[in-house]
Amino acid sequence: MTELRPGDASLLRKVNTQVTLRALRREGVATLTQLGRVTGLSRQTVEAVLDELSERGFVKEVPPDEGVMGRPARRFGFRADAGYVVGVDVGGDGIVAALADLSGEVIAWQRAGVSGDAAAHERLEAARRTALTCVDSAGVARKHVWAVAAGTSGIVDRTGRVSLSITLPGWTGVDLAGLAGRWFGGTALAANDANLAALAEHWRGSAxxxxxxxxxxxxxxxxxxxxxxxxxxxxxxxxxxxxxxxxxxxxxxxxxxxxxxxxxxxxxxxxxxxxxxxxxxxxxxxxxxxxxxxxxxxxxxxxxxxxxxxxxxxxxxxxxxxxxxxxxxxxxxxxxxxxTFGDEGVALGAVRLALDHVEREILGL
Structure with a gap:
């Protein structure tokens, strides 16, 4: 019999948590028995994982269906409203922002115009206002935004800095990710707009x-x-x-x-x-x-x-x-x-980029 090494038990708990959370997000709502069948884990293990996820605010117990005879099975659902992400398209003549829950469902859009020859600080301020208004209009507390991602034209390096922009005045050298991180006081990312639009098409569009x-x-x-x-x-x-x-x-x-x-x-x-x-x-x-x-x-x-x-x-x-x-x-x-998406593709791709970060760094997926 193989002995567990130090850290193995912790790793096993992490794997069980990831498997259960993935299954619950995919199923939407499920009982302990259903999750055990899908994950291959024992009922006791699934129940322990769900209790931990409930304490962390990621899972909620769902009331039983009406009209069920006998003792109803406990049902659980993923809390998509435990946190939110924001995607922003910082364009040449306009800003588009989208607010989405942790399931990727977009619950609010916000648009604003901006002059094509606007200075960098004016464009950034327009983007900030649009993102904040998008969140506020949905009645979501700003502290519940876990990540924001922004897309823009030009070459954007891996740190989220615009290393070269030919079309937007004063845009070369702008630390878009760093500045966007101040909007909600959390993690921010930035990427090229065409890349993000491609990501959106692969996620939910033509690709x-x-x-x-x-x-x-x-x-x-x-x-x-x-x-x-x-x-x-x-x-x-x-x-x-x-x-x-x-x-x-x-x-x-x-x-x-x-x-x-x-x-x-x-x-x-x-x-x-x-x-x-x-x-x-x-x-x-x-x-x-x-x-x-x-x-x-x-x-x-x-x-x-x-x-x-x-x-x-x-x-x-x-x-x-x-x-x-x-x-x-x-x-x-x-x-x-x-x-598929018209002018919403870049912002939607930014939502996907922010969700990828949340799933990897916060949800552990």
């Missing part, structure tokens, strides 16, 4: 079925995020996917040409009506997008390419020529789909 994904964000700016094996691939410095910064790709020039004398919405609407000039203009834009996207596709060979950001709302008017040009440029072009 749930895919493992390797290229996400292209198009709108006032263009960028890309990469998932490999279902995980974000930011690269050594956070610059993975920033192919739009390569002048030869022509993404910035193509975006300017698209809207040289009309808004993007007007151009796409005209193309939808079949107006020749608009159709040609959209086709040239799609070709430029395809040149940059094909470089990523050829390097990664993804299962899926997701087109997101404001311009993705054009739908097949843009998707069809993009698919055609990708097929011409790629050895094996992936499926191309539009984003």
């Amino acid at each position: 749930q079925h895919a493992s390797d994904v290229v996400y292209v964000l198009i709108g006032h700016r263009a960028g890309a995020g990469i998932l490999i094996g279902g995980r974000l691939h930011p690269g050594r410095s956070g610059a993975a996917g920033e192919i739009g910064t390569l002048r030869q790709v022509g993404w910035e020039d193509a975006a300017r040409e698209l809207v040289k004398d009309a808004s993007a919405a007007e151009v796409f609407e005209a193309a939808l009506r079949g107006e020749r000039d608009a159709v040609c203009r959209v086709d040239r834009y799609a070709e430029n997008l395809a040149i940059g996207a094909s470089a990523l596709v050829l390097a990664i060979d993804p299962d899926l390419l997701v087109l997101g950001g404001g311009y993705s709302r054009a739908g097949d008017v843009l998707l069809e020529p993009l698919r055609r040009h990708l097929a011409e440029l790629c050895v094996s072009a992936p499926e191309v789909v539009a984003s």
Whole structure:
């Protein structure tokens, strides 16, 4: 018989707690018997774990169903309202914030405009106010926010600092994670917006079925995020996917040409009506997008390419020529789909990033 070494009992308790908590989150509400069957643990072990989790505020006992005959079985549920996370998209012309419980259910959204040429401190203040208002409007105490994550354009390093921003004034060098940590007095993270939007698509959007994904964000700016094996691939410095910064790709020039004398919405609407000039203009834009996207596709060979950001709302008017040009440029072009989330994708991806931190560092999952 193998003897337990010092620390083994503690490790076993931790494993049992993780297994039980995962099962309870997955089941929603369950009895001791059900949890024992799902986890493979004894009833006594499950009961002891649930008692400990109840003391920590992560689990609650749920009243029995009405009309149950005899002595009802004890039922338990995960307390998704034990804590909350906030995801914030700090964009070029607007801020989007989302408040979610520990199950990932978004319970409040908040939006605010911000000038494209706003100074860094003005943009940060707008983000702070939007995040706080989002929490306050839901009636959640600020102290119950366990983590906040922010997404923004530019290259964001592993510490959450913006190491390079071409589009936002004074944004290079901003310690976005550090500053966001002051909003609620707790943990904060920051990442590139396209990466977070890719994370959202894989979590609950168009890329749930895919493992390797290229996400292209198009709108006032263009960028890309990469998932490999279902995980974000930011690269050594956070610059993975920033192919739009390569002048030869022509993404910035193509975006300017698209809207040289009309808004993007007007151009796409005209193309939808079949107006020749608009159709040609959209086709040239799609070709430029395809040149940059094909470089990523050829390097990664993804299962899926997701087109997101404001311009993705054009739908097949843009998707069809993009698919055609990708097929011409790629050895094996992936499926191309539009984003599920529109302007909410970055904030939702930030929610997922904050939840990942909470699950790993606080819930021990």
